[in-house]
Amino acid sequence: MAILPIVEVPDPRLRLVCAPVETIDDEVRQLVADMTETMYDARGIGLAAIQVGVARRVVVIDLQERETEDEEKPEAVRDPRAYINPEIISVSEETSRYNEGCLSIPEQYAEVERPARCRVAWLDLDGQRHEEDMDGLMATCMQHEIDHLNGVLFIDHITRLKRDMLLKKLAKARKNAA
Ligand code: GNR
Ligand code: NI
Numbered sequence: 001m002a003i004l005p006i007v008e009v010p011d012p013r014l015r016l017v018c019a020p021v022e023t024i025d026d027e028v029r030q031l032v033a034d035m036t037e038t039m040y041d042a043r044g045i046g047l048a049a050i051q052v053g054v055a056r057r058v059v060v061i062d063l064q065e066r067e068t069e070d071e072e073k074p075e076a077v078r079d080p081r082a083y084i085n086p087e088i089i090s091v092s093e094e095t096s097r098y099n100e101g102c103l104s105i106p107e108q109y110a111e112v113e114r115p116a117r118c119r120v121a122w123l124d125l126d127g128q129r130h131e132e133d134m135d136g137l138m139a140t141c142m143q144h145e146i147d148h149l150n151g152v153l154f155i156d157h158i159t160r161l162k163r164d165m166l167l168k169k170l171a172k173a174r175k176n177a178a
Contacts, residue, residue, distance in 0.1 A: 001037040004052040008104050009170070015151040018048075018055045020085045024127050028058065032082045032125060035060045039080070040073060044103045046141045048148030051104050059083040059145040063137055086122040086146055089131065091115035098140045100154045107173060108166045112157045114143050 007013055021028055031054060039047040039060055049058040062080045064073065096116040101109045117135045120142055124130060134142055144154060155163045 001033045003041045004034050004038045006038065006042060006103050007051055007053050008106060009153070009155075009167070011104075013050060013053060013055065014104055014148070014153060016050060016055045017151050018050055018057045018149045020057045021123075024084060024123065024125060028056075028084070029125060031056070031058060032060060036062075036080045036082075039103075040078070042103050043072075045137075046145045047103065048145045050148055050151075057085045057149045059086055059142075059149070061138075061141055061145065063141060082125050083120075083142075083145070084123040084125070086120055086142065086149070088143070088146060089119040089121055091119075092117035096140070098137070100140070100144060102144070102154055104148075105153065105155065105166070105170060108170050110154065110158045110162055110166055112140075112144075112154050114140055114157070118143060120146075 031049060035047050035049060035052060035058065038052055039062065045063050046059065046061040049056045060080055060082050062078060064077055064079055092115045094116045095113050097111050097113050099109050100112045101107070116139060117133060118139050119131065119133050121129065121131045147153065155166060
């Protein structure tokens, strides 16, 4: 396994439409393993392959809360799931708001409104097809990740004013860190 560098805005790769996985081979399994390690290292709850520079429709998610913010999650409570070629089948009319963040837009957050529930289909690492209704944080996170596969970021769902403010704050934070 390897911790891979995370692609950040304004990298144009984040705007690519990713290609479906045709065969679940060792390369895909290696990618999922590396994405999982990278997600935990970065303390994210999800990660799309394009965030490590690979333009394929692969997502990993583990929503589980950590004990404290700066404590790394113990192996025992880790429950990483891989979603290959995930697709939204339907969404609820009801929406919900969540204060979203993204590892590709470090330390910036904004309230995003999305469908509260969605039905999602995907393949697991054995090539088995699954279909499931999702709600709560899982529905939000899955929609955020599938957006990445289509070159969409959470800042595309907020007003231009809020987006410009957020990107300005990011530029400032980067400048201060440099
Ligand atoms: O770690 C993450 N937290 C998060 C919080 C609210 C909504 C979505 C997310 S996903 C994000 C990790 C990430 O950037 N995934 O693409
Ligand atoms: Ni993200």
